[in-house]
Amino acid sequence: MIPEVGHFALVIALLMAAVQAIMPLAGAATRRPLWMAYGRPMAAGQFLFLLIAYGCLTASYMLDDFSVANVANNSNTMLPWYYKLSAVWGNHEGSVLLWSLMLAGWGFVASIFSRQLPRDMVARVMGVLGAVSVGFLLFVLVTSNPFDRLLPNMPQDGADLNPLLQDFGLVVHPPMLYMGYVGFSVVFAFAIAALLGGRLDAAWTRWARPWTNIAWAFLTVGIALGSWWAYYELGWGGWWFWDPVENASLLPWLTGTALIHSLAVTEKRGSFKSWTVLLAIATFSLSLMGTFLVRSGVLTSVHAFANDPARGFFILMLLAITVTLSLLVFALRAPRVSHKVGFNWLSRDALLLINNILLVIMTVTVLLGTLYPLILDSLGLGKISVGPPYFNALFVPLMAVTSIFMGLGPVARWKRMAAKELYTKLWLAGVVALVLGALIPVFYGPEWNVWVALGMLMALWIVLPILRDIWDKTRNARSFGAGLKKLSLTYWGMVLGHLGVAFTIVGVAVVSHYNIERNVRMGPGDSVEVAGYHFTMTELSSRRGPNFLADTAEIEVQRGENGRQFTMQPEKRLYLATGMPMTQVALRAGFFRDLYVAMGEDLGDGSWAMRIQHKPLVRWLWLGGLLMAAGGLLAVADKRYRRTRVRQQKYASENTGASSSNRASKEALA
Known part of the structure; x- marks a missing residue:
């Protein structure tokens, strides 16, 4: 019964999203306030019913309802309850449902914090968000229904969650990443709404900047968490290896970074208007492309969720429709509202423009390296691999040049210097x-x-x-x-x-x-020195976890001859339901260095292959990501973006879509 309630809630959410997509846009076009008013209640209703659907899927996991195919394929009675919660989105169907829920949540929050915006602007924003929701909810119901049943031949137990995903990092990493991806839909909606309304002025950039910063901050944290997870979970000590799915999250981050700076210039100086809109379209489009790469089956990755060409084709069509319609609206409306604002080439305006161009070049570089092998393969021209040498050879010099202008920008003046x-x-x-x-x-x-x-x-x-x-x-x-x-x-x-x-x-x-890395053979009593630290294996033991068996090595570590001693305990686990082995790394974290010990294979006679690494300043990678995200959120707290009422006579009087009662309204900056 619970899965049927969830399925029914999905259908109702789709219908409400369709109403949200059609009525507000039609109302804004025909200046009918009643039709425009449909946006907010439909956004709230859609979010409510998607929350019900997600709750039903979560309940199915917690109750071990293996008559639901999604639960049977991704859970097990031995799986700890906290991993059952993350298993809800640790698969293709559940992750798309979470994506849709977050999309509805962003729309609902946007409807709340836009009450003082012009009515027609809100209606267009709600309409665009509703149209995006329609696409994803159709994708869920047509190709990726998480409530499909296995009746009457339901299994007695489930296949278990992929052991790679049974980790705290994967509990928090995907939701953060999705919040970033989906958050850019609000910025995209503001950009399209501004185009449709014919007002690419400073007002829409003030409304869009907080949403951009928040989405970018979430995406930054999501990428940092993904890097952290790969570092300690995969067992080889790498923090980024230019995997196509990693690239898929980097692409919208790069254009989103450019968008943040472009919005600042548009708000401050009134320039780069068309460029800002194009960046908003590109950033959301690249978020959709990341979804296509992860779920289409066109690539193999530890991050990929699905291997179904039909699903990939659906998302590809959604991406194509989004890009085509967006660029069509841009082509028809942008020439009417754009105008030139002059600036000297030695000014903050110019430096930010150059930085934006460099960020776009980096985006194209990563995009080409990611898609080129896929394009060649699809055309039958052979298989090639584009890896770190290509990306490092191009990305690092571009980043070096970008840093030059990052140093110049903060001290430069606007317009000329x-x-x-x-x-x-x-x-x-x-x-x-x-x-x-x-x-x-x-x-x-x-x-x-x-x-x-x-x-x-x-x-x-x-x-x-x-x-x-x-x-x-x-x-x-x-x-x-x-x-x-x-x-x-x-x-x-x-x-x-x-x-x-x-x-x-x-x-x-x-x-x-x-x-510094050493790959050694170690048994009880064996020692090795790495970067001034003495590692001695003192004991090997076995233990049973909730759904795995583990061999554990106890390693005493001492720095120098008389330094402080501590113990590290790496493990090699065998998950019972899948028979899949996994390495559980032992980490001794520090601000200036990490000590990293991973167990490899059992070499017999009580010895194991061990990878021991000394990794200086590796934590600064993720500290940098957190500082960037904190900066984005801190900017949102600026008083200019708080919900305060200011007089906006000029905007309201010139806004052709506003009703006569709105002509003396006040503007709230969300």
Whole structure:
């Protein structure tokens, strides 16, 4: 009965999404307030019924209802309850349902925080979000129904969740990633609504910027969590290996980063209007393309959910329709509303434009490397593999050039700036960055490395100009503290975001070139030294977990001769339902280094293959991601984006879609 309730709730949600897609858009086009008013209640109803559907699927998992094919294929009576919760979205059908739920949730929240926006703008935003929901709910019901039954031949027990997914990292990583993907649908809806309304002015960018920052922050955290999960769960110690699915999440992040900066320019200076809209369309389209890559079966990855060409074709059609209609609206409406705003090529406007172009080039580079092998294979021209050498050879130089302009941007003025003034502000930062960038690897690493020095130089060049800019903005205040208080939260968000990039660059450079790894054979009593640490295996034991058997090694670790001692316990697990072996890494985490021990294969006579690694500054990778996300969220808290009423006579009077009662309304900035 519970699955049938869930299926029925999905059908009702689809019908409400269809009403949400049609009525508000028709009302905005014909200036009928009653039709426009359908958007908010339909968004709330759609979210409610999808919440019911998701609750029904969760209940089926918790009750071990193996008559539901989705539960039978992805759960087991021995599976711990907390992994049953994550198993709901740890498969194709459940993940698409979670995606649809989050899409409805974003639409519902957008409807709440847009009550003071012009009525026709809200109607168009709700209509676009409803149309996107219709596409995904049709996808769920037609190709990926999570409530399909196996009656009357239901199994006695389930096949179990993939052991790779039985981990805390996979409990939190997919929801964060989906929140980022789906969050860009709101920005996309605002962009299309602005085009349809013919008003690509500063107002729509102020409304869209908070949603962009929040979605980007979620996506940043999701990518960082995915990197962290791959680092400790897969057993080889890597944090990123240019897997096609990893690339699929990086693509919208790159264009989303460009979009954040482009929105700032459009709001501040009124320029880049068409470019900003194109970035909003591209970012959401790349989110859809990531869904296609993960669920189409066109690639093989530990992250991929499905291997069904029919599902892939459905998403490909959804992507094609979204891109085609969006670009059609852009082609018809953008020329009517665009106008030129002048700026000098030595200005913040120009520097942000160059950074945006570089981010788009990086996006195209990653996109080409990801899709080119798939295109060749589909055309029958052979199979090739594009891996880290290609991506590193192109991405790293582009990132180095981007960091140059990241250092210039914060201290540059809008519209125009004298070259002498820019030189005065930055020459000292440049000298210090060069000197410290060259010296730090001498004192920190085992040997001087040019790539580590380049990474340090890039990071310092990003950070030092910001420190100079903070000094310039606060030196005339009564006190340094008073000067800091005058800086806006948007500014501090920028500072944290750039600081996060610098931390990530340092972590990548150092761990990539100063990582020390030893693959050894160890049994009880055997010792090995790695990076000044003595590792001694003292004991081998076996234990039984809730749904696995594990061989556990106890390893005593001591730094030097008289350093502190501690114990590390790596495991090799065998999951009972699937017979799949898994490595459970032992980690000794630290701010400046990680010690990493992974068990390989049983070599007989009580010995095991062991991988022992010393990974300096690897935590800075994820610290950088968290700082970037915190910067995005901090900017949203700026008073300009709080829900305050301000007079907006001009916008309301010129807004052709507003009713006469709205002509003296006030605007709320969400």
